[in-house]
Amino acid sequence: MKRATFLLIFGVVLSFCQAQSETGDEETAAEEEHVELFTTPQTKMGAATSDFGYNLFRALASRETSSNIFLSPISVSAVLTQLSMGASERAQRQLYRALRYHTLQDPQLHSTLKDLLTSVKAPGKGLSTAARIYLARRLRLKQEFFALVEQQYGVRPKAFQGVNKDMAEINTWVAQETGGKVQRLLTSAFPRTSGVNTVSASYFKGKWVTRFGQSGAMQNFQVEGAAPVSIPMMQQDNYPVKMGADSDLSCTITQIQMQNDVSMFIFLPDDVTTNMTQVEESLTAEFVQDLSMTLLPAKVSLTLPTLKLSYSTDLLPLLGDLGLDEWLADTGLEKITAQAATLSSVKHKVVMETAPEGNQYPGITSTPSHLVYRVDRPFLFLIRDETSGALLFIGRVVNPKALTI
Incomplete structure (x- = not known):
């Protein structure tokens, strides 16, 4: 049995390393890989929104170097794309480059994004989102822009005055769009001096394909530079996963299947550390797509934290x-207003839960798993829609005890 286990681990590592070595550094090779992996408008759009999300996550991670951080990039892509519809040609090009749309050459870009958003929010995937633009009434707004966004994305931008009534209306709308799960996105009203504000929010609670038999048991989670914390964990023997190891990134990677073609990738460093810069820098749509095709099946004794989290931030400083420094200085939102309009905030809030439920039990075997995968130290994870490749959710957990919902 020890020999079989060793061969399995060796095969996983070997396959993973071969996949890594085949990804060349030359630009032409990267382009060929991109064409091979993403061949339809929707998968290309999924790759673009994902790469925007990874870039945004890296920007947040570099500022919050040792904290729990979470994002739902696809909802941010949605609201900034709405904003691009009001921009001049110059400003739109700048936004499209940041959003990674310049790689698409898609004449039906907005329709493709709309279809992608509809797909990833399909019943059963566990994701609900809200994305909307709020504009100061004093800007003498052009109603054509309001109608254009509503026609394309089914949500109408709203004018505000900067009073508590506005705040209550915004929070109520976000809660409605997310099934009551994202509450109090704003804790104070937009200042009367602000011009353009965006709001994006997401709630995710996916269901596993294979359920966990044990949950809620308190176990230790290692914290860098501090005593372990006791948190509720989910555990199951003989749990089917796909996994691999990367010696360059010093981590083990596991893909866990969720229902309706969604999966979770966990990047677990070999040591107890909050410095995950190498892993964070490696993340691209192509890299994760490659992982999904090269990680090898295994059955493990799997232990995961029971996550319940709420996280909010203003993403404006990250743009x-x-x-987008030049664009922020001159937003060029000429299709929204003839006046100079500045972007005042990019509010973002996410709520996520995991639970032990699934639609099937692990296969029955008389021999327990000899491979052990315990997520009991700081880790990075992402939630991905497998059909489109779109990144739905990404987070870094350094101390689950500090998470609140």
Whole structure:
């Protein structure tokens, strides 16, 4: 049995390393890989929104170097794309580059994104989102823009005055769009001096394909530079996963299948550390797609934290890190208003839950798993729609005890 286990691990590592070595650094090779992996408008759009999300996550991670952080990039892509519809040609090109749309050459870009959003929010996938633009009434707004966005995305931008009534209306709308799960996105009203604000929110609670038999048991989670914390964990023997190891990134990677073609990838460093820069820098749509095809099946004794989290932030300070400094100085929103309009905030909030439920039990075997995968130290995870390849959710967990919902 020890020999079989060793061969399995060796095969996983070997397959993973071969996949890594085949990804060349030359630009032409990367382009060929991209064409091979993403061949339809929807998968290309999924790759673009994912790469925007990975860039945004890296920008947030570099500022919050040792904290729990979470994002739902697809909802941010949705609201910034709505905003691009009001921009001049110059400003739109700048936004499209940050959103990674310049790689698409898709004349039906908005229709493709609309179809993608509809697909990833299909019943059973566990995702609900809200994305909307809020504009100061004093800007003398052009109603044509309101109608254009509503016609394309089914949500009408709204004018605000900067009072508590506005805040209550926005929070109520976000809660309705997310099934009551994302509450109090705003804790204070937009200032009367603000011009353009975007709001994006997501709630995710997917269901596993294979359920966990044990849940809620308190176990230790290692924290860098501090005593372990006791948190509720889910555990199951003989759990089917796909996995591999990367010596360059010093981590083990596991893909766990969820229902309706959604999966979770977990990047677990070999040591207890909050420094995941190497892993964060490696993340691209192509890299994760390659993982989904090269990680090898295994059955493991799997232990996962029971996650319940709520996280909110203003993403505006991160946009400069995505190459939008020039655009922020001159937003060129000429299709929204003839006046100079500045982007005042990019509010974002996410709520996520995991639970032990699934639609099937692990296969019955007389021999328990000899491979053990315990997520009991800081880790990075992402939730991905397998049909489109779109990144739905990404997070870094350094201390689950600090998570609140």
